[in-house]
Amino acid sequence: MSAAEPDATLGEPIIEVDSLVRHFGKQTVLNGVSFKVHAGDTFVIMGGSGCGKSTLLRHLIGTEKPTSGSIKIFGQEITGMKADALQKLRGRYGMLFQSGALLQSLTVAENVALPLVEHTPLDAGLIDTVVKMKLEQVGLTGHGHKKPSEISGGMKKRAALARALALDPPLVFSDEPTAGLDPIMTAVVDELTQRLTQKIGATVVVVTHDMNSVFRIGTRIIMLGTGANQGRIIAQGTPEEIRADPDPAVQQFINGDPDGDGVDDTGELLYRDMLLRKL
Amino acid sequence: MEAFRQYLALCGSLLFWLFVAPFRGKPWRIGHTFAQIVRIGVHAVPMSALTALTIGVVLAMQSAAQLAKLGATVYVPGLVSSSLIRELAPLVTAVIVIGRSGSSVTAELGTMKVSEEIEALEVMAIPPMSYLIIPRFLAMVIMMPLLAVFSIYVGLAGGWLISHYSLHMSTAFYVTHALQYVELRDVGIGLLKSGVFGVLIVTIACSIGLNVSGGAEGVGLATTRSVVVSLLSVFVANALLTALFFF
Numbered sequence: 250m251s252a253a254e255p256d257a258t259l260g261e262p263i264i265e266v267d268s269l270v271r272h273f274g275k276q277t278v279l280n281g282v283s284f285k286v287h288a289g290d291t292f293v294i295m296g297g298s299g300c301g302k303s304t305l306l307r308h309l310i311g312t313e314k315p316t317s318g319s320i321k322i323f324g325q326e327i328t329g330m331k332a333d334a335l336q337k338l339r340g341r342y343g344m345l346f347q348s349g350a351l352l353q354s355l356t357v358a359e360n361v362a363l364p365l366v367e368h369t370p371l372d373a374g375l376i377d378t379v380v381k382m383k384l385e386q387v388g389l390t391g392h393g394h395k396k397p398s399e400i401s402g403g404m405k406k407r408a409a410l411a412r413a414l415a416l417d418p419p420l421v422f423s424d425e426p427t428a429g430l431d432p433i434m435t436a437v438v439d440e441l442t443q444r445l446t447q448k449i450g451a452t453v454v455v456v457t458h459d460m461n462s463v464f465r466i467g468t469r470i471i472m473l474g475t476g477a478n479q480g481r482i483i484a485q486g487t488p489e490e491i492r493a494d495p496d497p498a499v500q501q502f503i504n505g506d507p508d509g510d511g512v513d514d515t516g517e518l519l520y521r522d523m524l525l526r527k528l
Numbered sequence: 529m530e531a532f533r534q535y536l537a538l539c540g541s542l543l544f545w546l547f548v549a550p551f552r553g554k555p556w557r558i559g560h561t562f563a564q565i566v567r568i569g570v571h572a573v574p575m576s577a578l579t580a581l582t583i584g585v586v587l588a589m590q591s592a593a594q595l596a597k598l599g600a601t602v603y604v605p606g607l608v609s610s611s612l613i614r615e616l617a618p619l620v621t622a623v624i625v626i627g628r629s630g631s632s633v634t635a636e637l638g639t640m641k642v643s644e645e646i647e648a649l650e651v652m653a654i655p656p657m658s659y660l661i662i663p664r665f666l667a668m669v670i671m672m673p674l675l676a677v678f679s680i681y682v683g684l685a686g687g688w689l690i691s692h693y694s695l696h697m698s699t700a701f702y703v704t705h706a707l708q709y710v711e712l713r714d715v716g717i718g719l720l721k722s723g724v725f726g727v728l729i730v731t732i733a734c735s736i737g738l739n740v741s742g743g744a745e746g747v748g749l750a751t752t753r754s755v756v757v758s759l760l761s762v763f764v765a766n767a768l769l770t771a772l773f774f775f
């Protein structure tokens with residue numbers, strides 16, 4: 250954790266987050282989060298439901314502003330950045346939202362084509378070919394003409410991934426890309442993610458719950474805590490380091506234990522006592 | 529008050545995207561605007577027509593009933609045309625457009641907001657102002673006066689039905705008397721009013737839609753609020769504008 254000297258195996262830092270704090274009303278969702286993502290990393294953010302993973306991603310893409318702290322993307326500070334500059338920067342990364350966030354008024358193919366139409370001078374025929382290729386990569390060949398309301402949840406996820414990758418951005422954020430997918434599609438999407446970093450040299454930040462995915466694709470991992478550790482990083486390192494982490498909350502999460510320090514059951518016992526006394 | 533601040537913020541950035549951005553290589557989206565013109569304007573035509581026709585008929589009948597007592601039914605065409613042009617056509621068109629198009633703009637933008645589509649546009653570096661708001665604004669500002677003019681014609685036709693078949697006026701008589709009492713200035717005021725109503729309706733609908741929170745329930749509440757606020761603003765604006773030109 251205290252690796253002060255630069256590691257020779259790491260690329261240049263693409264994302265640098267320092268002491269990020271975010272309050273929603275009284276709730277502290279992010280509480281002093283600091284980490285770096287280096288070029289070529291597949292950086293995995295994991296943690297329990299509601300621990301602030303999506304919120305963290307929203308800060309990284311600049312749609313939420315932190316209460317305090319600093320976020321640098323490609324070396325540029327994005328907190329307090331002007332709309333113009335932020336928009337330029339956004340041309341260099343893609344984002345897959347947890348809900349997909351496809352435009353309901355457009356077909357799947359038009360959704361994937363949208364970034365190409367907006368940001369490239371390609372003609373319609375060329376765009377069409379690129380869209381077909383992207384849809385093929387996520388196993389959606391032949392579904393391009395459908396509206397998002399006419400495809401399944403897992404298909405929406407994959408269509409949204411195709412859209413996020415349409416411009417082959419050097420940085421990709423992906424919020425639970427494999428949630429709701431069958432094991433085969435999970436493997437397909439994981440392989441696609443790996444190909445991004447290995448073949449295109451992109452950097453990927455993935456939020457996921459799926460432990461198979463975490464260890465299959467992750468090169469660096471952070472885990473956000475819940476309960477008393479809400480909004481703090483409770484473990485970070487390579488997959489091997491995370492597997493060997495002595496923290497019981499981490500081990501419980503990796504192994505999927507329902508009982509353990511990660512789950513606070515004193516409340517439940519209290520309510521049981523109250524019920525028994527009323528009988 | 530928070531809502532009012534959001535409204536002012538929207539109007540500010542609307543001005544930027546209308547008048548500054550086109551000179552910085554971000555032109556208006558003509559294709560999107562046409563699509564909205566069809567949705568906001570053209571699809572409102574049948575309903576505007578039916579409403580305007582009934583209003584014209586009712587105006588003619590009511591004025592004929594009163595004027596008959598004075599033996600002055602010759603004034604029916606003038607009354608129908610001047611009330612349609614100065615007041616009723618812009619106002620009734622606005623009410624219909626609020627119910628049909630303002631509400632749907634709020635509901636659509638609100639749904640896009642809660643399903644993260646607006647955020648997704650931002651992240652794709654496609655400004656929602658340019659992609660969503662400007663086309664709706666232009667469509668509304670173009671279509672409101674056109675719909676009002678159309679309503680005037682249809683309403684006049686309604687008045688003609690009564691004047692011709694019940695009061696036995698010739699068509700030529702009806703038309704000359706209907707035009708006798710209106711000046712170009714009245715038409716100008718009517719069009720100005722409907723333009724102002726259009727701006728009010730679309731900015732209110734967009735501002736409320738873009739600031740929806742709280743899922744499907746939030747969208748429903750916002751749509752109601754958009755209709756109520758638009759109606760009130762339009763009625764108040766109508767009174768103010770009439771007063772302005774009355775004195």
Ligand SMILES: Nc1ncnc2c1ncn2[C@@H]1O[C@H](COP(=O)(O)OP(=O)(O)OP(=O)(O)O)[C@@H](O)[C@H]1O
Pocket residue numbers: 273278297298299300301302303304305347
């Ligand atoms: N706009 C908001 N206003 C208030 N609270 C919010 C807002 N967005 C998120 N939160 C709170 O922040 C916490 C973290 O939410 P977030 O969506 O980041 O969780 P998550 O880690 O992505 O969970 P999941 O794995 O279920 O997607 C939650 O407790 C949520 O209630």
Ligand SMILES: [Mg+2]
Pocket residue numbers: 302303304347424
């Ligand atoms: Mg989430």
